[in-house]
Amino acid sequence: MEASAGRRQLLFQTGNLGKLAEARHYFEPLGFTVEQFLINGEPPEIIEPQSDDLVTVARSKISQGVALLAGAGRADSALLVEDAGLFIDVLGGFPGVYSSSVLEKLGLDGILTLLQGREQRTALFGCCAAMWDGERLLIGEGNCTGEIAQEARGEHGFGYDPLFIPDVSGADGRTFAQMSPEEKGRSSHRTRAYEQLVLQIG
Numbered sequence: 296m297e298a299s300a301g302r303r304q305l306l307f308q309t310g311n312l313g314k315l316a317e318a319r320h321y322f323e324p325l326g327f328t329v330e331q332f333l334i335n336g337e338p339p340e341i342i343e344p345q346s347d348d349l350v351t352v353a354r355s356k357i358s359q360g361v362a363l364l365a366g367a368g369r370a371d372s373a374l375l376v377e378d379a380g381l382f383i384d385v386l387g388g389f390p391g392v393y394s395s396s397v398l399e400k401l402g403l404d405g406i407l408t409l410l411q412g413r414e415q416r417t418a419l420f421g422c423c424a425a426m427w428d429g430e431r432l433l434i435g436e437g438n439c440t441g442e443i444a445q446e447a448r449g450e451h452g453f454g455y456d457p458l459f460i461p462d463v464s465g466a467d468g469r470t471f472a473q474m475s476p477e478e479k480g481r482s483s484h485r486t487r488a489y490e491q492l493v494l495q496i497g
């Protein structure tokens with residue numbers, strides 16, 4: 296599908312270069328350019344609200360970002376943000392919206408330790424993407440179910456990818472980090488959220 300209308304220059308408000316690469320991989324073949332939103336060479340400081348809901352967090356992030364566009368001389372660009380989280384069933388959805396700080400503090404090994412001896416390892420990766428197209432705020436949500444591997448595997452991707460085995464045909468027990476960017480992109484929570492956005496762009 297080609298982008299038929301709206302602003303094709305997307306500013307992506309993120310400090311995560313893995314997310315940036317995946318956004319480019321998805322949006323550029325559709326006729327968008329994707330550029331990291333930087334102010335004075337840094338991603339803008341955004342306050343994450345206390346919420347256990349990805350949509351609430353994404354809405355808050357984008358409203359803070361939209362308020363910065365004009366001052367950054369980028370009032371003509373569309374803005375993209377997203378919030379993602381890994382929800383592990385047997386841990387009651389932990390780390391969920393705290394995925395980022397948990398990864399920083401506990402690392403992948405910490406998650407594996409929490410699951411040591413557990414047979415039940417199902418999990419869900421969720422993503423909420425929000426886009427300001429200059430006139431409208433668009434929201435797209437996507438999920439990918441799967442399970443947590445017994446050990447970290449693979450070199451691709453970022454974040455929790457070495458632990459997450461998506462529940463998709465052809466995965467054959469491989470983690471996202473053992474898949475090429477193309478293969479992850481066919482089934483990821485992020486792709487599904489972006490697909491919803493593109494349907495709304497029209």
Ligand code: IMP
Nearest residue numbers: 377378379380394395398453454455456
């Ligand atoms: P946030 O959306 O930046 O808050 O992401 C939460 C945490 O999940 C961060 O540590 C990210 O690196 C990680 N994360 C987000 N998306 C993915 C993904 O697609 N694969 C693996 N880890 C991810």
